Amino acid sequence: MQKRKAMIANDEKRKVAKALLSEGLSNPAIARRLGVDQSTVFRWRRRWSQQAIQEQETA
Template identity: 60%
Template sequence: MAKRELRPLAEALRSEGLSVPAIAAELGIARSTAFRWTKHLPREGPAQAIARRKAHAKAMTDARWSEHRLERDTERAEILASAAAEVGQLSDRELLLSAQPSTGRKAPNQPRPGGLSSCAFQLRHRSRSR
């Protein structure tokens, strides 16, 4: 069969939902040719095949990134727990005051006494000065 006669067949196969490599194998043509002939067609096909491909892609992504996500989530939980322990329980007033801009000027990167974060430092020193 001449290539000219294969093009409508490739378009029909693509409309049925076949992938470019499957079309190339079916018709005995190069994948690049199959792609050029069918790239203008939307990828339509059975909804189950599309859903299966999406589920497979999600499973592969989850398998690749699950360890990283677990490490990231563990690190975030440790940071939050550390910050909560450092700041302690805040009253509504302290919480409101902590959102206000600082009036005292400190040089950037200047360490705070006792290794406190700026929020905890401000809360301690505001309550003492009043």
């Protein structure tokens, strides 16, 4: 049960991070606001960028 709650919390953090990125906040600012490491925000951004590129290639 704890693992599921953690997954939900992480999903929510990723959603908030996407919104903050669209507002122009930096990785360090987002990391501080969400209580995660900067490298975590960097990985999320990289993953989202790769997904966007893949979506463009298939469109």
